[in-house]
Amino acid sequence: MNLTEYKAICADIRRFCKEVRKSAANGGAKLLERAAALEAALLEEYKQGGQNLAKECRALKSAGSQADGLIVEYRRRLAVYGDIVALADDLERGAVSCPESVRGWLIVAINGLFTQCSELSGTCFEEFGKTEQDGTQGKTVPEKIRSTPYALELARKAQRAGYLDTEYLYIMRGYEDEEQRRGLIGQALGKACGHGWIKRIEKYWGLEPNQISKDAYNAKITLNEVLAI
Numbered sequence: 001m002n003l004t005e006y007k008a009i010c011a012d013i014r015r016f017c018k019e020v021r022k023s024a025a026n027g028g029a030k031l032l033e034r035a036a037a038l039e040a041a042l043l044e045e046y047k048q049g050g051q052n053l054a055k056e057c058r059a060l061k062s063a064g065s066q067a068d069g070l071i072v073e074y075r076r077r078l079a080v081y082g083d084i085v086a087l088a089d090d091l092e093r094g095a096v097s098c099p100e101s102v103r104g105w106l107i108v109a110i111n112g113l114f115t116q117c118s119e120l121s122g123t124c125f126e127e128f129g130k131t132e133q134d135g136t137q138g139k140t141v142p143e144k145i146r147s148t149p150y151a152l153e154l155a156r157k158a159q160r161a162g163y164l165d166t167e168y169l170y171i172m173r174g175y176e177d178e179e180q181r182r183g184l185i186g187q188a189l190g191k192a193c194g195h196g197w198i199k200r201i202e203k204y205w206g207l208e209p210n211q212i213s214k215d216a217y218n219a220k221i222t223l224n225e226v227l228a229i
Contacts, residue, residue: 001045003056003074006120009041010080013113017083020106021096028102035109042116049210050123057127071128078121084114085191108222115187115217119210122196141204142168144193151192157227158185170205183215184223 016034024031045052060067060074088110090096091103098106145151145168158164163185165171170182186205190198190212202212 001042001052003053003060003124006042006045006053006124007074007077009038010078010117010121013038013080013117014083017087017110020087020110021090024091024102024106025097025099028098028106032102032105032109035106035113039109039112039116042113042120046116046120050120053120054123054127057124061128075125075128078117078124081114081118081121081195084110084117088114112217114191115213118191118195118198119213122199125195141197141201144197144200145189148193151189154185154188154192158189161227163226168204177219177221179215180219180221181226183212183217184219184221184226186212187216188223 016031016038019034020031057074060070087096088107091098091107091110139147145155155164155168159166159168162173163171163181168189170185172178172182175181182205186201186207187198190201193201198212199209202209205212
């Protein structure tokens with residue numbers, strides 16, 4: 001997959017998010033089909049860790065100042081995961097009208113898209129290099145969690161459930177689906193902390209790159225079930 005193709009899929013995902021908000025109340029089977037098609041379009045590049053996109057981004061970055069305008073445009077177009085997170089949150093809290101029989105499936109499908117987009121876009125942004133200071137530079141994972149209210153709330157729930165120690169390191173408990181549970185918790189914390197923090201949590205927990213997202217993507221349970229909330 002090249003950057004032009006990925007940008008087009010991101011545009012399709014934005015349109016999909018708007019369509020869910022507009023028409024989820026009328027059923028959802030067609031929306032689920034669309035979500036599955038979008039996931040399928042991204043799957044091969046996601047499985048490859050975004051290698052083709054990374055190569056294109058490096059080439060674009062190496063073009064120097066003449067590519068600056070294009071990079072700014074790509075950063076704006078590829079930041080679609082923000083739309084996905086907002087939609088998933090609104091579905092979970094009932095702000096988007098949707099039949100209960102469909103709501104859960106839509107949330108699973110939308111979170112699958114988030115997993116793919118956050119990693120693929122993150123790979124691109126990493127190659128482009130940060131262009132804005134967000135105040136997170138130099139913070140450790142524990143410092144970032146403690147300074148981010150929603151991340152801290154999630155971490156405390158995970159601690160009460162016995163999954164995290166006092167420094168927010170994951171504790172393996174021997175469940176058959178342990179990696180899936182770790183992936184869901186790590187993904188939720190990373191999403192709460194902001195762009196790039198899933199990768200930092202992976203490093204902090206001693207995991208391979210993209211392991212958290214892959215485990216969360218394959219999970220047969222939900223975060224709510226893991227944390228019993």
